[in-house]
Amino acid sequence: MKIIVCLKQVPDTAATIKVKPDGSGVETEGITYVINPYDEFALEEALRIKERLGEGEVTVITLGPPKAKEALRTALAMGADKGVHLSDPAFEGGDSYATAKALARAIQGLPYDLILCGKQAVDDDAAQVGPAMAELLGLPQACVITKLEIDANRKKAVVHRQIEGASEIMEVSLPAVFTAQKGLNEPRYPSLKGIMGAKKKEIAEHNPSSLGLSPEEVGLAGSKVKILKLSPPPSRATGKILEGEPREQASQLVKLLREEAKII
Amino acid sequence: MNFELTDEQKAVQQMVREFAREEIVTKAAIYDEKAEFPWEIIHKLADLGLLGIIIPQEYGGAGMDYISYALILEEFGRADASIALTVESHNSLAANHIYLAGTEDQKQRYLVPLARGEKLGAWALTEPEAGSDASSIKTTAVLEGDHWTLNGSKSFITQGSVAGICVIMASTDRTLGKKGISAFIVERETPGFRIGRKEDKLGLRASDTAQLHFEDARIPKENLLGQLNQGFIDTLRVLDGGRIGIASMAVGIARAALEDSLKYAKERVQFGQPIASFQAIQWKLADMATQIDAARLLVHQAAFLMDKGKRVTKEASMAKLYASEVAMRATVEAIQIHGGYGYIKEYPVERYFRDAKLCQIGEGTSEIQRLVIARQLLGREIS
């Protein structure tokens, strides 16, 4: 079974993010980067499917700057077989659509039975690349899955989706695109041997022309959405400590909730 | 000259840092309080290959270099020094001694399970009456037909009560002093081999430390490790690598002290301002950071030379001496910066302080490191 996993390199979730003074982006100095946590669930699931079936191939693919190769190496160290890196200045600044388009084009040139992504990237939280890619590839999709079972004949899969107040169980024909939610599995750490072995694994490089795309179709130029400005969330106001007898405090609290917070 | 880490070294550092953050840091205080050996974590270390870091892949290890090894132990030192000591003594002492001196057959039988993490290793030199003066050990091994008979006691042995495979130094010719010492591989189940008291320690309480007793313990003849009467020479080589390990762990403990102090100094307000705005605190932080970098550079120098196949007796001793002193100073200052809160168990700096002390004692005290360094400087004639 050939499985493709799309992943993105994002700032470590433990990092403190600072917006650049001009609002054009975030400060990258001193930030460590990791594989997007939801993409790790997708990768882990792919590796487990391969291990369960006793055969198969897991290809990881990313679109990102040269530094994003680290994420591919980590994925290879965890056990993926091959990497594909879409790396070119022309890809930069793309929205979900431009990214999905480039990824879909790269995937079209590869054999696959299943495509897994994270449900969203924790940096821009758009949650669109997976579904957009499925549309562009003309494949069925199921998003935010917490369980995945491949049928014995490998022609279909049963997935569990988290929906409001319930879990939805769907049968989907393969190949398909699934996006992973927390709870799908517990991702492994790359072992030392995995890390040592990763450098010997192949990473294919792509630019727009090797994908048959013009520079106008990718990155910022090929985007439908442009980011005008980033601004940090408003800093939280300091808390208020109410004084006096419990009775007075309670009436003050009600007053504040009604008049200042306007929530009752 | 290039201070840049390779991609693999960075990847290993990141993996261990994340693993430590997720799986170790939050549990360190509990294991410390209970003085419990963290088997659950040890099994995970085994799965990740962290019990065979420097052992070549052909013997079940990961075949990594000493720079990676130093990076790994620094991360463990930062998270929980008990784990660092366990990983260090298993890798550097037990497994590495068998790797350096063992026959092919011994490596297949004993090194492979150690490197794969199927069994833990212990390495026993120290005795109740032979610490710094290790050449005066009294444990004896006598060849009787097809086996050796061991008699004597070992003290303060890391992994003493949990190891499946032990390397034991014993005297094979009392008349020859240190030139009459040999090493032996002893399995846990050996009749006549008994585990004695488990030590109740100031720090590193989640690391296992126990006495070992040998009462006519019979060991197969072929379990002599290395050449007869060459055990002490091999021991010194083993300790060269071990000291790089202890030094790395010390750098990690010192870094924990600094990182926690930085955070606390920015948060704690006195006299209407964060205590970090007082120059007295700033100078402490600046000294800690400077000394930690200097210590790490000494560690990486020794590791680098080791990777180049050089003898590193002096450099490893310097790294171990300096890094352990830095760890002690940094942890003392960390408590000072935390004030009363540093003295109570709610904050981990008091644990860093207790753990750091061992770095000045184990694998040769600071006094002995100075002796080793001076001997390298002056040559044999003087000392």
Ligand SMILES: Cc1cc2nc3c(=O)[nH]c(=O)nc-3n(C[C@H](O)[C@H](O)[C@H](O)COP(=O)(O)OP(=O)(O)OC[C@H]3O[C@@H](n4cnc5c(N)ncnc54)[C@H](O)[C@@H]3O)c2cc1C
């Ligand atoms: C937690 C822990 C784990 C350990 N793990 C192991 C292990 O796995 N395997 C193992 O074999 N051992 C182990 N040890 C033992 C350790 O290596 C010894 O404790 C250490 O070498 C010091 O020996 P000692 O305790 O007998 O002290 P002593 O040698 O009695 O030293 C007492 C003091 O005298 C000083 N001193 C001694 N000789 C000189 C000299 N010539 N010049 C100046 N000063 C001197 C020392 O520096 C020290 O300050 C461990 C110890 C501890 C505490």
